[in-house]
Amino acid sequence: EVQLVQSGAEVKKPGESLKISCKGSGYSFTSYWIGWVRQMPGKGLEWMGIIYPGDSDTRYSPSFQGQVTISADKSISTAYLQWSSLKASDTAMYYCASSGGEWLRFGFGYWGQGTLVTVSS
Amino acid sequence: DIQMTQSPSSVSASVGDRVTITCRASQGISSWLAWYQQKPGKAPKLLIYAASSLQSGVPSRFSGSGSGTDFTLTISSLQPEDFATYYCQQANSFPHTFGQGTKLEIK
Numbered sequence: 101e102v103q104l105v106q107s108g109a110e111v112k113k114p115g116e117s118l119k120i121s122c123k124g125s126g127y128s129f130t131s132y133w134i135g136w137v138r139q140m141p142g143k144g145l146e147w148m149g150i151i152y153p154g155d156s157d158t159r160y161s162p163s164f165q166g167q168v169t170i171s172a173d174k175s176i177s178t179a180y181l182q183w184s185s186l187k188a189s190d191t192a193m194y195y196c197a198s199s200g201g202e203w204l205r206f207g208f209g210y211w212g213q214g215t216l217v218t219v220s221s
Numbered sequence: 222d223i224q225m226t227q228s229p230s231s232v233s234a235s236v237g238d239r240v241t242i243t244c245r246a247s248q249g250i251s252s253w254l255a256w257y258q259q260k261p262g263k264a265p266k267l268l269i270y271a272a273s274s275l276q277s278g279v280p281s282r283f284s285g286s287g288s289g290t291d292f293t294l295t296i297s298s299l300q301p302e303d304f305a306t307y308y309c310q311q312a313n314s315f316p317h318t319f320g321q322g323t324k325l326e327i328k
Binding site (some may be wrong): 144145160195201204208209211216 | 312
């Protein structure tokens, strides 16, 4: 069974750094892209970026390029999303998602449970 | 980037109704379009991939069609559990942008 398990909710202050995680299991983690999706409170889904753990090829949406860093540690089947200096506007639910064992062009068939990030002074 | 525009933004319907949601891409995306359903407090769920292929386990009342720039998601006979927000996503080229969502509400 494909599973993506994300790290727990975070409460941070503006200017702090943060790294959240997403651990994949039940499929070949290194062979399929894994992406990150933002959902601000009461808003829609925003595609942030994606990484291919096999060779760390990473692509970002222009809206998020330079604002976050996506990485992966294939030895522990875990992808990461990190910020160096959080802003209040980073407050959102963040989902990791993957096509699992399917072609990425078939969409994200598997999703993590979400990590709520709250940034407040 | 490819922009995805859904219409309507919201729709009210009754159990048993047939509902159609449309999604338009700002440039051609072949058939690389997915549809998702999201309920409050839950992660999105893939319903349709490659424009018209039903994801395993998804009821057959959901169907998708289209290619190029214009796509539709149809729910043939609404059930109470179908009231949710629906998103399209293009998977033709990075970034794989989402539409803004369509909220399906009970009339």
